[in-house]
Amino acid sequence: MYRDFTNFGQLILILVLTSLVISVQGKHAKPFEVIVGGRSSQVEAPISTPIAEALKPLIFADQRLAVVYPIIQKFKKIITSDPLGITKSWVGPDICKNYTGFYCESPPDNKSALALASIDFNGFQLSAPTLDGFLDQLPDLALFHANSNNFSGTLSASIAKLPFLYELDISNNQFSGPFPTAILGMNSLSFLDIRFNFFTGSVPPQLFTEPFDALFLNNNNFMQRLPDNIGSTRAFYLTLANNKFFGPIPRGIYKALASLTEILLLNNLLTGCLPYELGFLKEAVVFDAGNNLLTGPLPFSLGCLEKVEVLNFAGNYLYGMVPEVVCALGNLANLSLSDNYFTTIGPICWNLIKKGILDVRKNCIPGVPFQRSIVECVHFFQQPRYCPYRVTYNFIPCWLPNFKSPPLAATISDLAPSPS
Template identity: 70%
Template structure:
């Protein structure tokens, strides 16, 4: 009896299976015996879109980390967002940016903020030479409210400088030199009263430099090696900078007379490799504290003014590669601290005995001029062609004026056998 029941169950299962199989293969819907209607075949559904991979899980949220100060907890997400933007890190710098101890991240430095000496905050960042690559710094440094110093020389950051950096009330040093930044001059710095150090050299900034920058209370202004194209601002001498570099751009026009107004501040001025024209102003002799002035490879013309003999602290003076002519003033060669006077590739025609001695000592370079009986000069034909057209400067009487007491002659130049040196500040 049991076998009979088992056999019938097997027969029923087999029958049920046979009935269902056509339903799957013929695309029909099977119904019970009371509803024998058969619906038409189903329309195939469109294929599902491909699966989109989920983004990586975010780092530990600040609430799960133990920060030394709430100010550090606030900047943590900003740092993590920036870390995710970095597309190249050959030195593995960002591998240290892990955990709550932000003050020990490589390149990050903490200090007490001015508004709360008992607090700890992210005060400065130094990425110099890290070779990091990111498409922008926007959303990073402009979101760090207590940042006082940001140095990022020699990386591969690009984009423009966010105008939001004007909100950084403590920032006093900004160095983004030797990167790939572009766009116009970052005018946001014009409203940053705390800024004293601005270095944007070796980038691809274009357009003009707002003249207001020369009224800022900056100690350092490095804007060389960009693509600025404009006439030198008339208020150039309003600068309070100690170090001013405009070299390797396309500045045009004459060197403004206002340069003499910067006498109480300027130590080093670099104007080489531009398109500066006109005669050297008499007022340049007022830079009594300057130790370096370089205007080589421009289009300056006229004689050297005797007022340069007042630059008694001058160590390096470069006017090579211009269109200067006349006699090299002996009073300039008598400068007691002079180590390098570059006047090559001009059209000077005369030089006195003191200057000749400095040529022998390697202090003065007068190659490729038009001085008779001096080695390595231009050809007669080249000099004649230059002087065919009459040349003059406005206010010619000022070129013989000496607005200072002549400093005592230095015998050090006459006995020195040392070659001239270069500081290579660029």
């Protein structure tokens, strides 16, 4: 750029400024021309190396990465704590290779493109007041894992616009507010983990009709009656533990017999008697309903859970005999019935006690150590106890060569169908 200085005062000023620039920039300065009275002379221009680097154009491997670059940089600015120095790598255009926690792949709609496909922040201990404007603005994201950070706020409804997101894990953070209903209707989402946060209110019953493989909702502050349509879930893993769900375990849970392998209902406020229909959860490996307010006998139908390894009903108000058919389960590794009011066990169950598989401490079983006092037991049984469908509790709805059960009464017409 050229300018013609004819005023002597202006000439002196420009020469002084040029001298200062040259002394600061030294050998890194570049020449430019100053024209004085029609004559030109070259001096050094004030373009420093850092500025020159900043002015270089950013070259991205794909336009899709150019789109998410400013989104990442904006999110970086709101991070309030980064004890592991994770964000120091979030510099420059090479997101796929250099940015810790970011991973790229070809998106489903264009196999020749390269896009930000997944984020794994697990254990990074990052703190930020929100994920809004970041998570919901990454159009090609398929997986987002952010376990064990200090993210807070709520989830933006815009998350529903992410077409490829199928795994969302924001567990062990500081999120609050109601259940993020925006995730309902996201046909791509199959894995939801919001454990160990501060979500409140109720869980929409529609959640159990969505095509999830895993639902981890435990350790929040959900307070509601356990939804009657819980059996409609197609999930393999369903964890509702450590909330405030109340009411009985719905009899319709048997409808999930083809999928559920792990059911965690412990540490809630569940009441009522155990439904006979639990025996139809033929894929169950873990069933845990410990530390609730459940009562009644243990259904013999549990002896049909041939794959089950862990059964936990400790810390309830269950009573009666511990069924031998349950103790005879072939894959059983842990049967926890402590802190109840059982009164009778047979030889098969005795054998499990000796092996350390069965725990019946704090019950009312004569001759077994570490039981409740007689006073406690008498006081409990002085109160009237009633369970509906009592006829079903001794019925075994599957064929077991060493056990038989009496036929169900013909008057019981609304029971779950027998498994084929």
